[in-house]
Amino acid sequence: MDGHIYGYNLPISEKTKAVPWEEKVRIVEEVKSDFRFKEYIFGCLNCGVCTASCPSNRFFDYSPREIVQRFLEEDVEVLYDMMHEYIWACSQCFTCWIRCPFVNNPGGLVAIMREVAVRNAFEATKDLLKPYGRVLLKVMTTGNQLSADMLQPDFFPDWGPKMADNMENLRAKRLAIPFDVGKSVKTAWEVSLETAVEMYTIWRETGIFEMLEKLDPNLYNVIMDIVEENEERYEELYEEEE
Amino acid sequence: MAKHGFGHNSPGGLLRYPEQPPFPLKEYSAHYDHIFEMMEELEAKGEILIHRITEEHQPIEVFTRTGRIKTIPTNKLWHHKSCGQCGNIPGYPASVFWFMNKFGLDYLNEPHQTSCTAWNYHGSGTSNPVALAAVWLRNMHQAWKTGYYPLIHCGTSFGSYKETREQLIMNKELRDAVKPILKKLGRLTEDGRIVIPQEVVHYSEWVHAMRYKIADLYQKEGKPKGIDVSNVRVAIHNACHTYKMIADDYPYDPEVYNGQRPAASAAVVKALGAQVVDYSTWYDCCGFGFRHILTEREFTRSFAIQRKLKVIAEEIKADLIVTHDTGCTTTFEKNQWIGKAHGMYHPVAVMSDVMFAALACGAHPFKIVQLYWNCSDYERLLEKMGITNWRELRKEWEDTVKYIADLEKAGKYDELMEFFKEYDLYEPYSRTSTGKPKASATANMPLFKS
Numbered sequence: 001m002d003g004h005i006y007g008y009n010l011p012i013s014e015k016t017k018a019v020p021w022e023e024k025v026r027i028v029e030e031v032k033s034d035f036r037f038k039e040y041i042f043g044c045l046n047c048g049v050c051t052a053s054c055p056s057n058r059f060f061d062y063s064p065r066e067i068v069q070r071f072l073e074e075d076v077e078v079l080y081d082m083m084h085e086y087i088w089a090c091s092q093c094f095t096c097w098i099r100c101p102f103v104n105n106p107g108g109l110v111a112i113m114r115e116v117a118v119r120n121a122f123e124a125t126k127d128l129l130k131p132y133g134r135v136l137l138k139v140m141t142t143g144n145q146l147s148a149d150m151l152q153p154d155f156f157p158d159w160g161p162k163m164a165d166n167m168e169n170l171r172a173k174r175l176a177i178p179f180d181v182g183k184s185v186k187t188a189w190e191v192s193l194e195t196a197v198e199m200y201t202i203w204r205e206t207g208i209f210e211m212l213e214k215l216d217p218n219l220y221n222v223i224m225d226i227v228e229e230n231e232e233r234y235e236e237l238y239e240e241e242e
Numbered sequence: 243m244a245k246h247g248f249g250h251n252s253p254g255g256l257l258r259y260p261e262q263p264p265f266p267l268k269e270y271s272a273h274y275d276h277i278f279e280m281m282e283e284l285e286a287k288g289e290i291l292i293h294r295i296t297e298e299h300q301p302i303e304v305f306t307r308t309g310r311i312k313t314i315p316t317n318k319l320w321h322h323k324s325c326g327q328c329g330n331i332p333g334y335p336a337s338v339f340w341f342m343n344k345f346g347l348d349y350l351n352e353p354h355q356t357s358c359t360a361w362n363y364h365g366s367g368t369s370n371p372v373a374l375a376a377v378w379l380r381n382m383h384q385a386w387k388t389g390y391y392p393l394i395h396c397g398t399s400f401g402s403y404k405e406t407r408e409q410l411i412m413n414k415e416l417r418d419a420v421k422p423i424l425k426k427l428g429r430l431t432e433d434g435r436i437v438i439p440q441e442v443v444h445y446s447e448w449v450h451a452m453r454y455k456i457a458d459l460y461q462k463e464g465k466p467k468g469i470d471v472s473n474v475r476v477a478i479h480n481a482c483h484t485y486k487m488i489a490d491d492y493p494y495d496p497e498v499y500n501g502q503r504p505a506a507s508a509a510v511v512k513a514l515g516a517q518v519v520d521y522s523t524w525y526d527c528c529g530f531g532f533r534h535i536l537t538e539r540e541f542t543r544s545f546a547i548q549r550k551l552k553v554i555a556e557e558i559k560a561d562l563i564v565t566h567d568t569g570c571t572t573t574f575e576k577n578q579w580i581g582k583a584h585g586m587y588h589p590v591a592v593m594s595d596v597m598f599a600a601l602a603c604g605a606h607p608f609k610i611v612q613l614y615w616n617c618s619d620y621e622r623l624l625e626k627m628g629i630t631n632w633r634e635l636r637k638e639w640e641d642t643v644k645y646i647a648d649l650e651k652a653g654k655y656d657e658l659m660e661f662f663k664e665y666d667l668y669e670p671y672s673r674t675s676t677g678k679p680k681a682s683a684t685a686n687m688p689l690f691k692s
């Protein structure tokens with residue numbers, strides 16, 4: 001049957017149907033085995049308070065109540081299907097968490113589900129994350145996620161003409177800030193080399209680079225070029241000091 | 243585990259309750275409190291080192307949602323910057339630094355830090371709890387090593403760090419996973435412990451704790467300049483990641499809706515004598531949505547306009563929306579103009595609590611508060627506050643920008659440096675914690691050359 005009598009009324013996608021049952025179980029179990037899972041879901045009244053207060057519910061066919069209910073019912077088919085596009089509607093505001101009488105955290109469940117979808121390089125995830133490439137490039141190489149030059153007016157035409165004005169003479173404008181909180185243009189602040197190199201170790205040790213390689217090999221290569229160059233510079237500097 | 247309640251103190255004093263509830267409380271157990279006692283236990287076992295708030299930090303006590311006493315350090319602070327603020331709304335951190343200079347407080351602003359990376363995680367799922375914990379503990383170790391106490395500028399960093407701390411304290415498996423990484427980085431104490439701060443402190447809590455001092459400064463320096471905020475109608479927007487994430491650990495106060503609403507930004511607006519005006523969708527988020535602001539912009543726009551800007555304009559005719567997180571400020575600011583196309587233009591000034599407070603206390607609207615970057619309709623607010631010379635002040639700043647740009651274009655770096663000696667209010671890296679000259683990870687890279 002496609003969807004449910006009430007609740008998850010989206011038809012189960014053909015792609016989900018074609019996936020072997022064992023694989024769907026494996027993915028859902030991966031979510032459930034996360035150490036946070038037991039801290040994010042206790043029980044559910046099915047009261048719908050989370051959904052009533054959820055901003056994403058107002059604009060998308062999306063309901064946090066549904067996610068909690070499907071986990072409690074162990075509805076593998078629906079959960080697996082949700083992990084492709086459905087969960088990306090969540091805006092991670094955690095209104096559901098503060099409002100739920102059971103102190104369930106549906107937004108937290110979504111975070112785990114997204115992480116598992118990314119780690120398993122779901123096709124939908126690759127597409128959904130494409131516009132995010134620039135943020136990933138910045139964060140993985142510099143430890144900063146947002147910089148002045150990212151707010152390009154052609155990327156944000158809906159933000160109005162003031163944006164173009166702000167970007168003009170950007171470097172001089174940043175230098176004119178009389179505290180060191182934004183003198184750089186391409187990073188939010190200048191990050192020390194030591195710090196960046198420490199960060200690369202964290203990405204290596206925690207499997208973040210590996211995950212990225214599966215997700216977007218081109219972006220991975222660009223990032224690794226910068227990482228390796230910085231690591232070499234750091235080595236040289238360190239040798240000089242020895 | 244000890245039973246908590248009013249009058250309860252944990253053995254090490256990290257968990258403290260007043261004798262009586264400071265405001266009416268709902269019947270719920272304080273979900274978060276046990277972590278303070280567990281932190282003390284883990285410290286006694288030699289697993290962690292608690293970075294404590296001491297007298298030199300000039301602590302001020304505030305109440306949290308459950309009535310717990312939270313200690314806010316106000317001096318000797320290590321600025322954990324926000325990529326969003328520094329990159330996008332530089333007047334936000336500049337106003338924080340301006341106040342700290344005004345009050346003669348000691349602080350450290352150094353490049354040996356990363357952002358929390360939680361914006362990325364919440365937006366794209368491309369991280370994991372071990373990586374988030376390692377990033378947090380690295381930054382916290384750095385702060386501890388310098389002897390300065392971390393002050394978290396970003397709302398999302400604050401929420402994410404509170405959550406990460408709870409996860410670390412509650413899960414040995416997470417501590418075991420992160421420890422070898424920190425060891426590799428040299429980010430454990432000499433006896434192999436991880437460093438965890440006593441309290442995770444957001445800058446808005448600092449502003450909250452300092453509100454009476456800020457109000458004094460307004461009387462002494464703002465008012466004599468003809469600035470008057472008493473007629474300013476302010477809508478408060480509380481950021482989800484400051485008060486909905488680990489909800490128990492954010493200030494509430496009897497003076498702000500009798501303890502029934504988050505207190506931080508509302509309290510400073512009230513202390514200044516401006517009008518805090520209630521509106522029906524105060525509880526809603528701004529529509530930022532992490533990935534949504536980049537990839538689902540129609541959601542962000544619709545939500546910001548219909549659920550917040552429209553309501554704020556029609557219900558209460560506010561002059562200003564006061565925020566305390568970058569994401570919200572950006573969302574409200576940048577999604578006004580597009581409303582014109584649909585007959586839904588609700589122009590209202592948007593800025594953070596500390597920016598508004600700095601304006602009230604006489605800070606330069608462009609050089610310090612950097613309103614130049616703002617897209618919202620701040621000019622009417624300045625007029626209403628009595629800052630009627632804003633055109634001249636704006637020209638002054640624009641002339642400075644032009645002067646800098648011309649010198650740079652002409653390659654006159656010596657002159658530029660001379661100019662900055664007088665102009666800069668804080669010498670950037672004069673006090674890196676290592677004492678070594680900094681090597682930048684970014685300045686020489688082709689992709690990032692500034």
Ligand code: SF4
Pocket residue numbers: 050053054055056057063064089090091092093094095096097106107108110
């Ligand atoms: S965190 Fe997600 S599910 Fe929860 S209220 Fe916010 S948008 Fe809805």
Ligand code: SF4
Pocket residue numbers: 043044045046047048049050051064065068099100101102103104106
């Ligand atoms: S608010 Fe909590 S109890 Fe109610 S439906 Fe949502 S998850 Fe279930």
